[in-house]
Structures are given as C-alpha cells and as structure tokens.
Amino acid sequence: MSSAGEGLSRPLPEQVRSHVVELAAQVLGALPPAAVPAPLRGIARFDPRKRARLGSAPIAAQLESDKEFRETVAESLREAWPELVAGLQEGNVPPAAEPVLVAAAAYLTRPPGWPELVEIARTDLEQIAAAAEGSAQEQAVTRLREQLAAQKAAAKEEGDRLREQLKASRAEVADLRRRLHDARERGRAAEERAAELATLEQEARAAVSTAAGAAETELRKLRERLTEAERLLEAGRRAARAGRSMEDARIRVLLDTLQDAAAGLRGELGLPVAISRPADSVHAVTPGGPSVRAVPARALADDDPALLDQLLAVPQLHLIVDGYNVTKTGYPSLTLLDQRSRLLTGLGGLAVQTRVEVTCAFDGAELNGPVQVSAPRGVRVLFSEPGEIADDLIRRLVRAEPPGRAVAVVSSDREVADSVRRMGARPVPATLLLRRLGRG
Secondary structure, three states, rough: OOOOOOOOOOOHHHHHHHHHHHHHHHHHHHOOOHHHHHOOOOOOOOOOOHHHHHOOHHHHHHHHOOOOOOOOOOHHHHOOOHHHHHHHHHHHHHOOOHHHHHHHHHHHHHOHHHHHHHHHHHHHHHHHHHHHHHHHHHHHHHHHHHHHHHHHHHHHHHHHHHHHHHHHHHHHHHHHHHHHHHHHHHHHHHHHHHHHHHHHHHHHHHHHHHHHHHHHHHOOOOHHHHHOOOOOHHHHHHHHHHHHHHHHHHHHHHHHHHHHHHHHHHHHHOOOOOOOOHHOOOOOOOOOOOOOOOOOOOOOOOOOOHHHHHHHHHOOOOOEHHHHHHHHHHOOOOOHHHHHHHHHHHHHHHHHHHHHHEEEEEEOOOOOOOOOOOOOOOOEEEEEEOOOOOHHHHHHHHHHHOOOEEEEOOOOHOOOOOOOOOOOEEEEEEHHHHHHHHOO
C-alpha cells in the first residue's frame, strides 16, 4: 500500500495490509451496486472467497485514494470493535489489543497520531516475529541435540550389536573347527570301514559264485522234471480230447440237422429275411403281451418302483408310451415342442440301454399340419390321425400285437390303463417312466 497517505513513511506491514483488504472485501460485497466504487465493480462480483485474494491491489489502492470508501470500511470496523475505535480516538490503546487490529483501525479511522500507532504496531509485530524466530531456532537447536543424542545412542547400540556378533562369530568359528576335526576323524573311520567292506565283498562274491553254480545245477534238474511233466500233461489232454470227440460229433450232427430243417421250413413258407414289427402295420400319422399279455411282473403293483425295471428285462418287450400324458405329468410348463424333444431324447437313451422296441404316440387331433420331429434311433414316433385321439392309437397298437407278445403301456390315464389291461397289456404309470429316465 502506498506510503504517501497522510504521514506514513513506509508501507503498511503486510499483516496489517492483508487484514485491511480482507475487511474491505467483506464490506464491498455488502454494498449496493450504486455505492460500489467504479474501479471495484468488477471485483465486487467475485466469489467472496476470491474477492480479497484476486482484488487485493485494486482494493488497497482504492482505500488509499477514496476517503469515502475508506470511511465506509471504517464504519464497519467501528460497529465490530466500538471500544477499540473509541479508545484510539481518545489516544488510548487497550493493552490486550492485537497489534494488527490496532494498526488496521488506526489506518482506517485516522485518529490523531495514527501514523505513530501504525509504527508502534509494526514494532510490536517485528518483535513478535523476532521472538517467534528465536523460539523456532531454539526448537531447532533442541531438535538437533535430540537427534545427536539419538544418533549417539544408536551408534552405541550398533557397536554393542557388532561386538555381540563378533563374539558369536568367534564361537561359531570355534564350533566349526571342532566339527571339522570330528568330520576328519569320521572320514578316517569310514575309510577303514570301507576297506573292511571291500574284503567282505570279495568273500561274498566268492560265496555267491559257488552258490550260483549249485543253483544252476538244481535249475537244470528242475527244468528236466518240468519238461517231463508237460509231456505227460499233453498226453493226458490228447487222451481226453479223443474221448470227447465222438460225443461232440454226435451233437454237431444233431445241430446241423435242426438248422437244415429250419432253413427248409423257412423256404417252404416263403418267410421274409427281414421281419417287420406288428406295430409298423398300424395306420397312423408319422413325423418329417409273455403277455402282460403276459409280462411276468411277479405280481408287482402298478406303482411299484421296481415294476418298470422288471418289465424292461423281458425279452422282445414292446414299450408303448402315451407321449403327452407323460410330458404333462413331468414337465407341463414347457412348450409342446420342448416337451416332445425332452421325452424323445430320454426314450432314445432308454432304447439303446435296454434294446426294447419303443413306440411313442402323440395326440395329433389338434394339429393343423405335419409335425417335424427328429426321432431318436430305436424309437418309433406316431401321431393320431385327424379325428382320432392318441388313446385310440395306443389301443390299435396293442391290438396289432400277436398273442403272447410282451406289451407294456406307459400312461396315467385310468381309462387307457383299464382298456389295455383288458387287452392283455401291462399298464405302467407315467411317474415310473419319468423316474427311470431321470436315473439315466
């Protein structure tokens, strides 16, 4: 701040200048736009936190040159510190007042002798700074002394540690020397023992050579005895084969006679070489029972878990599945396409495992056209014709089988189960098939 103002011989102390600018910046923000000095109108629009920092020089210059603005700022100081301002007007400085605040109030209110008050505050601030600097130097000296003492203590500890290490190293060297002496003694003992073992090895080799000769002689005798035993055994086998050959010949002649007779009968009847299954003759829509009729199920109940496994073990069993009855029992939330796909995949695996004939019948009465179904190997897939339900197709499949063929029908439909039972097939609940497919 300029020293040309009313008696100041030097600029305001920096601390006093900063305090005066901060106070003026606060007052500047509270003034109405018309009362703001023209040079400071741009600064008045700054954020309050930036106003004093960015507009420090213009605000200080305006305070120096604009008496009215300075008195406006002094008025706010008078409202905040009335006793301090009144004491300065009377020439009295409160003993407890801060030098910065006294100098700022003297500069703004300009009481008689205010330049001396500013200089007194400057002297007080310089003394405070000098005292603070002296205190800082004393603290630095104290800190250096403490560091020196700590370094001395650390050096003493390091020396003690090194002496302990030296002592330990000497003890370790002495121990190593003792171990080296012991190792040398053990080495000499080992050399002596090795010489003894070499002598024993030579003696053992001689004994082994003698024993090997005796063993070779004994082995030669055993081989001769074994050869004689094998000769006798082969002679016995030849005698046994000669005794069996006549009986085997009789059996072979009988089998050949039966085979020739069967072949002749097949030719006279004109039977086809490849047979077709009876179910293949049932008219239905196809996609792109010993009878259970005598299935011997050992009197198991229809819901017995062992029933289906026992039926699948019957030779030449024909397993007929009521498709949608099974899928809507096991996984009704799926679409019909997904239901068919899941069931047929399981039936394909079952057909491979058990080698039974499997036919899966679906209701085709509601279909608008042919259904594209990829039937697994070993599974026949049929849809009922228009106007016909799957139950009727299943009954026709059972009726097409010859008497005595083992037939099992998987359906939880009571009417279907009762009707196929009367026709000689064995009904099986859908839950048993779902449980069997779930086992894999």
